[in-house]
Amino acid sequence: MRKRNTSGTVVGFVGLLSTAALAQSWTLPPGTKVIDTGPRTYRFTVDHAVTDTTGQVVQRQRVSGDYTRGLPGGEAAWSRVTLAESNGPQEIPGPGQPRPFMDGFRYRIGPASLGETMKPDFFKGFPPAAVFERNLVWDTGMIEMFGQDQFDHLTLNTPYRVLSAQDAKMPGVGTFHNRDVQLTWIGRSQRNGQECAVIDYRAFFNPLEIANGALTLKGRSHYWGAIWVSLASRQIEYATLQEDVLGEMTLTGQAPRTISVLRSGIFEPVKP
Numbered sequence: 001m002r003k004r005n006t007s008g009t010v011v012g013f014v015g016l017l018s019t020a021a022l023a024q025s026w027t028l029p030p031g032t033k034v035i036d037t038g039p040r041t042y043r044f045t046v047d048h049a050v051t052d053t054t055g056q057v058v059q060r061q062r063v064s065g066d067y068t069r070g071l072p073g074g075e076a077a078w079s080r081v082t083l084a085e086s087n088g089p090q091e092i093p094g095p096g097q098p099r100p101f102m103d104g105f106r107y108r109i110g111p112a113s114l115g116e117t118m119k120p121d122f123f124k125g126f127p128p129a130a131v132f133e134r135n136l137v138w139d140t141g142m143i144e145m146f147g148q149d150q151f152d153h154l155t156l157n158t159p160y161r162v163l164s165a166q167d168a169k170m171p172g173v174g175t176f177h178n179r180d181v182q183l184t185w186i187g188r189s190q191r192n193g194q195e196c197a198v199i200d201y202r203a204f205f206n207p208l209e210i211a212n213g214a215l216t217l218k219g220r221s222h223y224w225g226a227i228w229v230s231l232a233s234r235q236i237e238y239a240t241l242q243e244d245v246l247g248e249m250t251l252t253g254q255a256p257r258t259i260s261v262l263r264s265g266i267f268e269p270v271k272p
Contacts, residue, residue: 036070219247241265
């Protein structure tokens, strides 16, 4: 009597399970809902290095602050915002000066929140020169929009154009033209004990014009970075921001000069 060889069946079944699990691991869960179980605070720190055309650093600035989302009413708030500066190539020597007008600055967040921040009266309590502080709000909204709202459009290693040929009129600052913003889901990783999708974003050759008090700047921007997004909760677990600005700056009473500004930012949860 011949014996049935069932080993091939077992191996084949295990192989099918492995293939199915692998296929599932390389697709993103659908939907745009972020699971907020309560307040969650992030620290956002952005360094600016202003250089001349030879790369010589002429000034440094660092702006940082705590951003808390998951508040009642779907709101977020800022606290502990500081701004530090130094002239010349030396590193910034110590902590910055508090920016009290941002303590308790609170607003509703969600898929449409970035557009709300572009309305003329959104920053009505901010001093006119508070450009870096406005950028904290805009950059955070951008990171959340790119990381949390686009899962349905992303396929592994395939660029997706999320913005194309779009002007952003920044109240109190100027105009930024997003020429071509692309997102690419580049893989999976772990951050803070969470399985995460890693999303690359980049946008090059973006014209910008800044008119703020005695300063005007006309030039272009390249910006890029990566975002780690929890697959389970859609919360941002880590994000980076890099921006290279080149343009002609004019200060009242001075001759125009060409400058470069490199921005480098880290957005990460504050450990309890």
